[in-house]
Amino acid sequence: MINYIWMVTLFPLIGVVLNGLAGVKFPRKVTGAIGSLAILGSFLTACLIFAEVLRLPAAQRTSEVVLFTWIACGSLLVNIGFLVDPLSLVMLLTVSGVSFIIHIYSMGYMAEDEGFRRYFTYLNLFVFFMLILVSANSFLLMFVGWEGVGLCSYLLIGFWYQRRAPADAGKKAFVVNRIGDYGFLLAMMLIFVTFKTLDFSTVFAAAPHTLESGGLAVTLITLLLFLGACGKSAQIPLYVWLPDAMEGPTPVSALIHAATMVTAGVYMVVRCSVLYSLAPLSMDVVAIIGCLTAIYAASIGLMQNDIKRVLAYSTISQLGYMFLACGVGAFSAGIFHLVTHAFFKALLFLGAGSVMHGMAGELDMRKMGALKSKMPWTYWTFLIGTLALAGIFPFAGFFSKDEILWDVLQKSTVLWAGGAIGAFMTAFYMFRAVFMTFHGESRVDEQVHVHESPRVMLIPLGVLALLSVAGGFIGLPLIEGGNRLKEFLVPVIALAGHGAAAQHGAHEAGFEAVMMVVSLGVALAGIALAWLMYIKNPAVPEKLSERLSGLYRLIYNKYFVDEACAAVIVEPVKNGSLFLWRACDNKVIDGAVNGSGAVMLRASRILQRVQTGMVQGYALGFVGGVIAVLYIVFAM
Amino acid sequence: MVDTTQYLVLGAILFCLGVAGVFIRRNAIVIFMCIELMLNAVNLTFIAISRSLGSIDGQVFVFFIMTVAAAEAAVGLAIILSLYRRRQTINVDEVNLLKW
Numbered sequence: 001m002i003n004y005i006w007m008v009t010l011f012p013l014i015g016v017v018l019n020g021l022a023g024v025k026f027p028r029k030v031t032g033a034i035g036s037l038a039i040l041g042s043f044l045t046a047c048l049i050f051a052e053v054l055r056l057p058a059a060q061r062t063s064e065v066v067l068f069t070w071i072a073c074g075s076l077l078v079n080i081g082f083l084v085d086p087l088s089l090v091m092l093l094t095v096s097g098v099s100f101i102i103h104i105y106s107m108g109y110m111a112e113d114e115g116f117r118r119y120f121t122y123l124n125l126f127v128f129f130m131l132i133l134v135s136a137n138s139f140l141l142m143f144v145g146w147e148g149v150g151l152c153s154y155l156l157i158g159f160w161y162q163r164r165a166p167a168d169a170g171k172k173a174f175v176v177n178r179i180g181d182y183g184f185l186l187a188m189m190l191i192f193v194t195f196k197t198l199d200f201s202t203v204f205a206a207a208p209h210t211l212e213s214g215g216l217a218v219t220l221i222t223l224l225l226f227l228g229a230c231g232k233s234a235q236i237p238l239y240v241w242l243p244d245a246m247e248g249p250t251p252v253s254a255l256i257h258a259a260t261m262v263t264a265g266v267y268m269v270v271r272c273s274v275l276y277s278l279a280p281l282s283m284d285v286v287a288i289i290g291c292l293t294a295i296y297a298a299s300i301g302l303m304q305n306d307i308k309r310v311l312a313y314s315t316i317s318q319l320g321y322m323f324l325a326c327g328v329g330a331f332s333a334g335i336f337h338l339v340t341h342a343f344f345k346a347l348l349f350l351g352a353g354s355v356m357h358g359m360a361g362e363l364d365m366r367k368m369g370a371l372k373s374k375m376p377w378t379y380w381t382f383l384i385g386t387l388a389l390a391g392i393f394p395f396a397g398f399f400s401k402d403e404i405l406w407d408v409l410q411k412s413t414v415l416w417a418g419g420a421i422g423a424f425m426t427a428f429y430m431f432r433a434v435f436m437t438f439h440g441e442s443r444v445d446e447q448v449h450v451h452e453s454p455r456v457m458l459i460p461l462g463v464l465a466l467l468s469v470a471g472g473f474i475g476l477p478l479i480e481g482g483n484r485l486k487e488f489l490v491p492v493i494a495l496a497g498h499g500a501a502a503q504h505g506a507h508e509a510g511f512e513a514v515m516m517v518v519s520l521g522v523a524l525a526g527i528a529l530a531w532l533m534y535i536k537n538p539a540v541p542e543k544l545s546e547r548l549s550g551l552y553r554l555i556y557n558k559y560f561v562d563e564a565c566a567a568v569i570v571e572p573v574k575n576g577s578l579f580l581w582r583a584c585d586n587k588v589i590d591g592a593v594n595g596s597g598a599v600m601l602r603a604s605r606i607l608q609r610v611q612t613g614m615v616q617g618y619a620l621g622f623v624g625g626v627i628a629v630l631y632i633v634f635a636m
Numbered sequence: 637m638v639d640t641t642q643y644l645v646l647g648a649i650l651f652c653l654g655v656a657g658v659f660i661r662r663n664a665i666v667i668f669m670c671i672e673l674m675l676n677a678v679n680l681t682f683i684a685i686s687r688s689l690g691s692i693d694g695q696v697f698v699f700f701i702m703t704v705a706a707a708e709a710a711v712g713l714a715i716i717l718s719l720y721r722r723r724q725t726i727n728v729d730e731v732n733l734l735k736w
Contacts, residue, residue, distance in 0.1 A: 613732030616667075619658055 001052045004045065005065050005082040008092060009131045011041035015124035019117055028116050032107035035120035039103050039127055043096040050089050061086055061491055064137050064201060071140075075196050083137035083200055087492040090335060090485075091134035091267055094342050098259045099127045101460045105350050106251040108456035109357060115159065119249070122159070126152035130260055134267060139188045139198040142268070146184065146232065149261045150177045156256060157248040169244035176241040180231015180265075187224035190217065204274040213278045222275050222282035225268065226289075233265030233319045236293045240565060242316055243558070246308040250353030253308060258315045258349050259342040266322040266338050270331045273493050277329070287327025287411075291418040294320030296559075298425035302432070303556045306363045307352045310433050314389065315345055317422060321404055324419060330407030331493045332486040336475050337404055339485075340396035343471045344388035347464035351382035354453040354461065355437060362448065365433060370442035374450045379438045381461040386434050388468040390427035391523045399472035402519050406512060420522050427526025435534040643684035650677035664716050664726040668709075675705050 015038030019031055026034070053061050066081035082088075103123065110119050126149060133145025150173075158170025188198065194210060194217055195203045211218040229235070234242035245257045256262070269276060269286065276283055294317045301313035318341050325334035356363060358375055372379045388395035391402065401423060409416040444450060452458070474485045533540045545552040554560070650673060657670030679698045686694025720726050 611735050613735030615728050615731070616659055623655060623659075 001048050002063055002084050003065055005049060005084050005135060006067055008042045008045045008049070008096065009082075009128055009135065011038045011045070012124045012128035012131065014038055016121055016128060019124065020121035023117050023121075026117070028111065031117050031120055032103075035124050036100065036103040036107065038124055039096060039100040042127070042131060043093070043100050046089070046092040046096050049084065050093060053084065053086070053089060058487075058491060062201075066137070076192070076198075078138055078140050078198060080141065081137040082135045084135070085492050086488045086490075087267075087270060087335065088135045090339060090489070092131060094339050095127070095130050095134060095260050098342050098346050098464075099123075099130075099255060101463055102251050102255045102259075102346060102350070105254075105353075105457050105460040106249075108454050109251055109353055110249060113249075119156075119159065122152055122155050123252070123255070126156065126256060126261070130264070133264055137200055139191060139200070139203075142271075143184060143188060146228075146264065146268075147181065149256070149264065150174065150181070150232070153177075153245070153256050153261055156252040157245045159248055159252065166247040169241075169247040173241040173245050176238050177231045180228045180238055183224040183227025183231070187221050187228065190221050190224065194221070200271065204272075207274050207278060211275075211278055214280055215278075218275055219279045219281050222272065222279045223285060225272055225275070226282060226286055229265030229269050229323070230289070231265075232268075233262050233323070234316045235265070235289050235320065235323060236296060239293065239297065239316050240562060243309055243312045246306070246312050250308065250349060250356060253312070254346045254349030254353070258311065258345040262315065262319060263322070263338045263342065266319065266326065266334055269323065269326045270335055270493065273326075273331045276326070283327050283329065285327070286323050287408075287415055290320045290323030290325075290327050291415050291422075292320070293317065294324060294422040295418050295425070296320075298422045298429065299555060300558050301429040302425060303552070304429075305365050307355065307365050307368075307433060307437060308349070308363055310365075310429060311345070311348055311352060314348075314426060314430065317426060318345065318389070321401065321419065321422070324408060324415065325404040328408050328411040328415070330404060332489045333400065333403040333407050335489060336485050337397075337400035339474070340388070340400040340468070340471045343464055344385045344395070344397055344468040347381060347385035347461060347468050348389065350457070350461055350464065351378050351385060354378040354457055355382075357453050357457065358451050359444070360448050362445075365436040367443055367445060368437045369440045369444065370438070371444075371450060372438040375438075375452045377452060377458045377461065381458075381465040382438070383434060384465040384468050386430045388471075389430050390527060391423055391519065392527075393520055394469070394472065396468050396471035398520070398523075399475040402516050403475060405519050406515055409515060420519065423519060424522045424526045427523040428530045431527045431530035432534055435530060439535060440538065640684050640688040644681060647677045647681035647684065650674075650680065653677075662727050662729050664719070664728055664731075667728065668712050668716065672705060672709070675701055 015035050018034050018038075019026070023031055023034070062083075062085035064081055064083055066079045068080055069077065070080045071078040103120075106119065106123065110116055113119065129145045129148025129152060131145075133142055133149060136142040136145060154170045154174040157173050158167045160166045161170070191203060192198055195206055197203060207218070227238075230238045242257060242262065246253050248257070276286070297313045297316035297320060301310050301317065304310045304313060318337070322334040322337050322341070325331070325337060352363075355368070355371065355375065355378060358371070358378070359368065362368070384395065388397040391398045405416060405419050405423070408419055533544075557563070654670045654672075654674030654677060657673065658667050661667055661670065679701055682694040682698050682701075686692060686698075716726055719731065723731065725731070
């Protein structure tokens with residue numbers, strides 16, 4: 001069964017071909033069914049492979065399936081091949097599972113849209129590339145998936161390209177991602193120069209002997225790779241595209257910009273954990289950037305009024321947590337949070353989509369309120385997602401976030417404090433969103449007829465809610481170091497400096513339990529504050545914003561980062577381009593081309609007088625020429 | 637006994653007459669005849685040198701030239717004929733459309 005891993009990626013491709021090339025006349029139900037069934041096929045295949053791998057002993061769970069040679073050029077040999085190991089399996093299952101649920105939801109959400117077929121084609125194409133990304137066995141094939149998901153992200157953000165904002169957002173996402181991709185490319189070249197190959201298995205096997213620990217080469221490689229991860233996973237400073245990406249359809253935000261694609265950077269860092277363990281400096285950079293992003297994005301989330309933007313900033317912040325975990329060497333905790341986050345963030349986005357659907361496209365939470373009774377299903381599932389994200393026991397987010405914070409505490413108290421502040425803010429802004437949307441007084445426009453969404457949208461919400469409750473239990477047992485997921489991932493992940501934590505974990509079980517209560521308390525405090533400010537005394541936020549108007553405006557406008565970017569980067573580039581266009585292109589290049597043409601024209605005006613049309617004139621010239629040649633040959 | 641040099645001089649004179657005719661005359665048919673004259677002047681030269689060298693190579697060339705001249709006469713006369721039909725003139729000074 002493992003040898004059929006290629007089938008996992010084949011199914012979505014079939015969906016793309018059927019819907020994209022042959023599906024012009026398919027009715028909507030058929031188009032939707034093809035798209036969803038294709039992903040179901042991938043999911044089931046991945047499940048079968050997973051079951052088979054589970055039966056193998058831990059040491060034999062990694063295998064490579066090579067289909068054929070892709071590039072053979074000099075010493076470069078790249079195969080189209082798949083890597084089946086615990087890490088790629090976890091990713092395959094998460095990606096295909098969540099994708100399937102979101103495909104089902106999309107059939108309801110996009111039912112009225114004109115671009116229904118285009119939508120499902122893009123979505124299937126995205127899943128195809130994402131599955132390639134997580135199952136590739138070499139950096140180059142991974143890069144193919146990496147670029148492919150970027151393309152699909154661009155296409156889907158700009159799905160409603162007739163409007164200006166989505167089209168611009170798509171462009172922004174693409175351009176910002178290019179910066180990250182540049183880092184990835186450079187890292188890949190460095191890896192090839194160092195190892196003469198791009199295969200994961202060879203590179204990681206050779207890395208400890210070839211590279212000097214903490215040396216320049218490995219630090220440079222890992223930092224460049226992290227630049228790529230920053231672009232794709234929206235970390236400081238390349239996070240600016242993700243909030244704008246919310247212009248796409250909401251299921252797309254759920255799938256691509258929350259659950260799967262943006263986690264590609266985390267996956268890549270974990271995949272290269274061997275390299276990162278050799279570069280302590282890079283690890284510190286990853287941890288610090290992750291921690292900063294977690295706090296920074298959460299603080300912006302506090303003030304946003306657009307429900308999807310709140311979720312977008314929360315995604316950036318949660319991705320920060322994942323990098324924070326990777327940075328302190330807790331790679332498996334990062335993957336654990338990636339998986340649980342995929343469940344509850346997809347749930348939250350789909351819930352927001354359901355609210356939008358019931359509110360005729362309204363996103364502003366100031367125009368919502370008291371939707372609880374009108375949309376009970378959406379409310380309860382959204383609440384479960386929120387509890388999971390806030391990290392309340394026994395929801396999934398609690399387990400993963402607690403594990404990250406615990407692992408971080410082993411390394412650094414400062415980073416832990418940062419993470420805890422982020423967790424506090426997360427609980428606050430998520431419950432602020434819940435209270436503003438579902439509780440309190442109704443501020444809904446009277447013309448809007450609020451209604452619950454159709455069943456095809458509610459069932460996916462239910463399934464994801466179930467996963468958000470139960471998803472954390474793959475991380476059991478809680479205390480004493482190694483949990484089930486961690487043990488499963490052990491063959492793949494480097495354990496640099498992590499063995500120590502497991503060792504004295506046994507002695508500190510009591511301390512660990514205390515810290516668990518602390519992180520729970522932090523989250524509860526955030527919820528309580530939100531309750532105080534938005535339910536008990538709804539006037540407080542306004543007063544507060546007046547008293548601290550400077551700070552309020554700074555955060556409300558997202559620290560003016562977009563404006564600063566526009567002023568520092570976009571405008572100079574634009575002005576430079578205008579200069580190049582007007583001065584260089586129009587004057588120098590066009591001038592040279594047109595000028596040489598004009599010179600030729602002038603010169604030919606003189607020469608054309610020779611051509612008179614008089615035959616005898618030509619004959620005279622001919623004979624004159626012959627005589628001249630004869631004279632030169634014989635007389636000189 | 638006529639000397640080879642005399643044949644060659646005669647050939648050269650005939651050739652120059654032909655060239656002069658091509659330059660001076662305006663009638664297309666006369667120009668055409670002058671061209672024939674030039675060809676035959678060359679023929680005369682070939683024959684004379686062939687005889688003085690005792691080889692038949694020159695005579696072979698002459699046959700080729702005569703064949704080509706015949707073909708050329710056919711084509712040339714046809715052109716002149718259709719030119720006359722179209723323009724009612726064979727004065728080459730009046731036929732000067734092919735220019736810038």
